[in-house]
Structures are given as structure tokens and as C-alpha cells.
Amino acid sequence: MKNDYRILLTDICKKHGIEYVGVVSPGPYTDLKIYLEQRIAEGKFTGLEEKDIIKRTDPKETMSEAGSVAVCLFPYYSKAADRAVGNISIHSRVPDYHKIIIEKLNKIGEDLKKEIPDFRYSSYTDTGPLADRYLAQRAGLGYRGLSSNLINDKYGSYVFIGYMINNYPFTPDAPNNKKCLQCGQCIRSCPGKAISENYGMDPKRCLSYITQKKGELSEQETKLMSVQGMVYGCDICQEVCPLNSGLPDTPIGEFKENLISGIDESELGKMSSWEFKKRYGDRTFAWRGLGVLKRNLEIASKDK
Numbered sequence: 001m002k003n004d005y006r007i008l009l010t011d012i013c014k015k016h017g018i019e020y021v022g023v024v025s026p027g028p029y030t031d032l033k034i035y036l037e038q039r040i041a042e043g044k045f046t047g048l049e050e051k052d053i054i055k056r057t058d059p060k061e062t063m064s065e066a067g068s069v070a071v072c073l074f075p076y077y078s079k080a081a082d083r084a085v086g087n088i089s090i091h092s093r094v095p096d097y098h099k100i101i102i103e104k105l106n107k108i109g110e111d112l113k114k115e116i117p118d119f120r121y122s123s124y125t126d127t128g129p130l131a132d133r134y135l136a137q138r139a140g141l142g143y144r145g146l147s148s149n150l151i152n153d154k155y156g157s158y159v160f161i162g163y164m165i166n167n168y169p170f171t172p173d174a175p176n177n178k179k180c181l182q183c184g185q186c187i188r189s190c191p192g193k194a195i196s197e198n199y200g201m202d203p204k205r206c207l208s209y210i211t212q213k214k215g216e217l218s219e220q221e222t223k224l225m226s227v228q229g230m231v232y233g234c235d236i237c238q239e240v241c242p243l244n245s246g247l248p249d250t251p252i253g254e255f256k257e258n259l260i261s262g263i264d265e266s267e268l269g270k271m272s273s274w275e276f277k278k279r280y281g282d283r284t285f286a287w288r289g290l291g292v293l294k295r296n297l298e299i300a301s302k303d304k
């Protein structure tokens with residue numbers, strides 16, 4: 001029956017428009033724990049990650065009866081989102097992915113519940129306890145680029161990752177150990193010099209992080225934001241990656257509608273927090289609040 005349920009998982013995902021689903025064992029992931037401990041010792045963390053390292057590497061800390069983790073990819077690239085010139089990254093031009101993904105995962109979970117006796121699950125994306133890219137790589141859905149982005153053969157790196165910790169022991173998939181082209185384009189083009197050889201990303205140098213960082217920015221950070229003119233996120237390491245050329249549009253309808261390409265200073269300058277929430281509450285950048293975005297807009301629109 002076990003293998004049949006694995007097929008059922010794929011079929012139910014397909015029914016909900018999810019083409020890529022894979023399974024990871026319930027851990028603990030000792031290799032990841034060692035890797036994360038080393039990165040933390042080197043100061044390579046932003047504070048946006050889950051702080052409890054045991055929780056990050058052991059699904060059973062979140063669900064004691066975890067039998068497996070089902071991982072799904074959610075492509076979000078479309079030519080329409082990419083075409084317009086704007087001051088926010090593509091992942092924030094689409095409506096907030098967190099809500100869309102959790103809703104889809106919950107629909108999949110509810111369908112599984114109808115078929116698998118006593119099935120229990122919990123859905124996450126981005127803000128969950130585990131390391132999303134690690135899971136997707138281990139589930140065989142994509143491989144690691146030097147840029148540290150997870151790259152899928154069909155949809156490139158413009159894919160969000162979501163997962164479901166659940167109590168059923170679905171058979172795990174083989175990891176995807178493919179290597180990217182190692183061409184170094186992302187290293188040479190990164191404006192913050194955040195990417196180095198051997199996957200040695202320094203997240204604190206990443207412009208995407210700087211646009212999300214609260215408080216005062218250093219002179220160097222301010223200059224970086226002003227030169228790039230970005231108010232939220234950064235896509236350069238994805239734009240220059242040859243593995244992202246000629247991508248198909250996302251099949252997910254929600255990521256093709258209601259697109260925006262930027263935030264306007266004259267509009268935001270006059271807005272109250274309430275108005276901001278009403279206008280942009282369904283965007284991924286809204287969580288950082290009006291203050292950080294106003295600061296960024298002021299810096300990004302400075303004369304270069």
C-alpha cells in the first residue's frame with residue numbers, strides 16, 4: 001500500500017496544479033546541522049532564519065509523529081512579470097506567495113486525509129521550522145547553484161518551495177546531486193559581492209537582505225541600494241544565470257494575475273500604515289512595514 005500512497009501523493013498534487021513533488025525522510029538531518037553550525041560560527045546568518053538549530057534539522061521537533069516530509073515546488077516566473085522595469089524583485093511582483101502556497105498545500109493535505117487513515121500534516125513555506133532549499137534538493141526537485149538558489153530543470157531558480165511535515169512514511173526520493181554550470185556569472189555580477197566560490201554565500205552582504213534589514217544602514221549598504229535602485233529584493237544572480245534562460249511561464253494562475261512592477265515614492269510618501277496595509281497587504285514586502293520601504297525608496301531614488 002505504501003507505494004500506492006506515494007503515487008496518490010503525486011496524483012493529488014497534479015490535481016492541484018503541482019508538477020514537482022518529492023519526499024524526504026523525517027530526519028534528523030545531521031549533515032545539515034553540521035553545515036549550519038559552521039555557517040553560524042562564521043557569522044553567515046541574517047536573523048531571518050529559524051533560530052533553533054535542532055528544530056531546523058529535525059522535523060520530529062515540530063511533529064513528534066513525523067513519518068516523512070512532502071516537498072513541492074511552486075514556479076512563479078512569467079514573461080509578463082519579468083518584462084516591466086521596476087524597483088522590486090520578481091518574487092514580490094506576484095501576490096504574496098505564502099498565503100497561496102499554504103492554501104494549496106492544505107488542499108492537498110485534506111485530499112490525502114480522505115484516503116489515508118489517520119493522516120495528519122502541517123504545511124509550511126519560508127517561515128517554517130526547516131530549511132526549504134535543503135529539503136527540495138534532498139527530495140530530488142532541484143539542485144544547488146553557486147548562487148545558493150535551488151535550480152529546477154524546467155523552471156530554473158524562480159521557484160518557491162513549500163512542504164508538509166506529515167505522519168505517513170511516504171518512501172523518500174533520491175536527492176538531486178547535479179551541479180550547476182559553475183560558470184561564475186552570479187559571482188561576478190552580484191552587486192554586494194555576497195556570493196563566492198564553493199557555495200560560500202555571505203547573506204549579510206546580499207542586497208535582498210539589506211532591503212529587508214531594519215534600522216540604520218551603513219554607508220556601504222546605502223550606496224549599494226542607491227546604485228541598484230531596488231526597494232525590495234534583488235534578482236541579479238538569477239537574471240544572469242544561463243540556467244534561467246528561455247523559461248516557460250508558471251502554470252500557477254495566481255502568479256500570473258495582479259502583477260505589479262514597483263512601488264512609487266510619491267504614492268508611499270503620503271500613505272498611512274492603514275492605507276499601506278489596504279493597498280499592499282497582499283504583497284510579500286508588506287511584512288517589513290511602511291517605515292523600511294519608505295527608507296528604501298528615499299535611498300533608492302537618490303541621485304546616483
Ligand code: B12
Pocket residue numbers: 031032035036039046048049050089090091125126127128129130131132133134135137138144147148149150151157158159160161162199201203206208209212232233234235237
Ligand atoms: C533567510 C533567507 C534569506 C536571506 C539569506 C539567504 C541565504 N542564502 O542564506 C536573504 C534575505 C538574503 C534571502 C534572499 C533571497 N531569498 Co530567501 N530565504 C531565507 C530563508 C527564510 C532561510 C534561508 C536559510 O536557512 N539560509 C541558510 C542557508 C545555509 O541555507 P539555504 O541557502 O536556504 O540553503 C542552503 C543549504 O540548504 C545547502 N544545501 C543544499 N543541499 C544540501 C545538501 C547537504 C548535504 C548540505 C550539508 C547542505 C545543502 O545549500 C543551500 C544553498 O546554499 C528561506 C526559507 C527557509 N525557511 O528555508 C528563504 C528562501 C531561501 N528564499 C527564497 C528566495 C526566493 C530568495 C530571493 C531569490 C528573493 C529575492 N529575489 O530577493 C533571494 C536570493 C538570494 C540568494 N542568492 O540566496 C526562496 C528560495 C527559492 C529557491 N529557488 O532557491 C526560499 C527557499 C523561500 C521559499 N520557501 O521559497 N533569503
Ligand code: SF4
Pocket residue numbers: 147189190191192193194195205206207208209233234235236237238
Ligand atoms: S540577490 Fe543580488 S545581492 Fe543577493 S546574492 Fe543574488 S545578486 Fe547578490
Ligand code: SF4
Pocket residue numbers: 145146147148180181182183184185186187237240241242243
Ligand atoms: S550563474 Fe553559473 S555558477 Fe551561478 S548558479 Fe547559474 S550556472 Fe551556477
